[in-house]
Amino acid sequence: SQQGEEDPQALSIQEGENATMNCSYKTSINNLQWYRQNSGRGLVHLILIRSNEREKHSGRLRVTLDTSKKSSSLLITASRAADTASYFCATDTGANSKLTFGKGITLSVRP
Amino acid sequence: KAGVTQTPRYLIKTRGQQVTLSCSPISGHRSVSWYQQTPGQGLQFLFEYFSETQRNKGNFPGRFSGRQFSNSRSEMNVSTLELGDSALYLCASSIIAGETQYFGPGTRLLVL
Numbered sequence: 001s002q003q004g005e006e007d008p009q010a011l012s013i014q015e016g017e018n019a020t021m022n023c024s025y026k027t028s029i030n031n032l033q034w035y036r037q038n039s040g041r042g043l044v045h046l047i048l049i050r051s052n053e054r055e056k057h058s059g060r061l062r063v064t065l066d067t068s069k070k071s072s073s074l075l076i077t078a079s080r081a082a083d084t085a086s087y088f089c090a091t092d093t094g095a096n097s098k099l100t101f102g103k104g105i106t107l108s109v110r111p
Numbered sequence: 112k113a114g115v116t117q118t119p120r121y122l123i124k125t126r127g128q129q130v131t132l133s134c135s136p137i138s139g140h141r142s143v144s145w146y147q148q149t150p151g152q153g154l155q156f157l158f159e160y161f162s163e164t165q166r167n168k169g170n171f172p173g174r175f176s177g178r179q180f181s182n183s184r185s186e187m188n189v190s191t192l193e194l195g196d197s198a199l200y201l202c203a204s205s206i207i208a209g210e211t212q213y214f215g216p217g218t219r220l221l222v223l
Contacts, residue, residue: 030209033211040148040199040217040219041216042201042216042217043203048210048211088154092209094208097144097161097167098169099146099154099212101154104153
């Protein structure tokens with residue numbers, strides 16, 4: 001079963017614009033991780049945010065976590081064509097490394 | 112450090128056969144997890160190993176099994192393959208539970 005639900009399912013923006021993706025989940029978590037996947041290849045880890053953190057930054061990425069609403073958002077600033085990929089949020093309840101993934105968001109960045 | 116490696120990268124099998132996939136984690140990582148990715152079901156957790164012990168298993172039939180060796184390398188096996196087993200199988204490693212999981216490139220299995 002999938003715990004995470006990403007929103008929107010697909011997003012198309014112009015290069016240079018910001019992209020915001022949302023994720024909601026159902027149960028208490030230990031951490032939430034965001035991943036990127038290009039064309040059915042392996043997942044690339046973007047950022048991990050723990051349940052006691054509210055915001056984290058990494059380069060052009062900004063992730064927020066609201067445990068009271070059981071939701072997270074990923075912001076990619078100044079997007080590039082190379083950011084075109086599928087993005088997944090995954091929740092970790094802390095029980096033996098089991099990640100539960102959402103269905104993913106397809107981001108298209110037009111040059 | 113070298114990343115997670117998976118072999119083979121591509122595999123074609125026929126129904127009824129069995130297959131073994133291999134995963135080498137990042138050096139020093141003791142936890143290895145396996146996931147199946149299909150267009151219909153998305154990414155689903157198969158199982159997780161730590162120090163040669165299976166600690167967690169997803170909701171998959173007994174045809175799916177795995178093991179971990181003393182050097183933390185892991186294998187998963189699927190017996191009596193079905194068409195629905197066609198998928199991208201991803202392996203991930205982490206130092207311990209609750210930390211970042213790093214994924215390999217995956218093995219794409221096609222069952223004919």
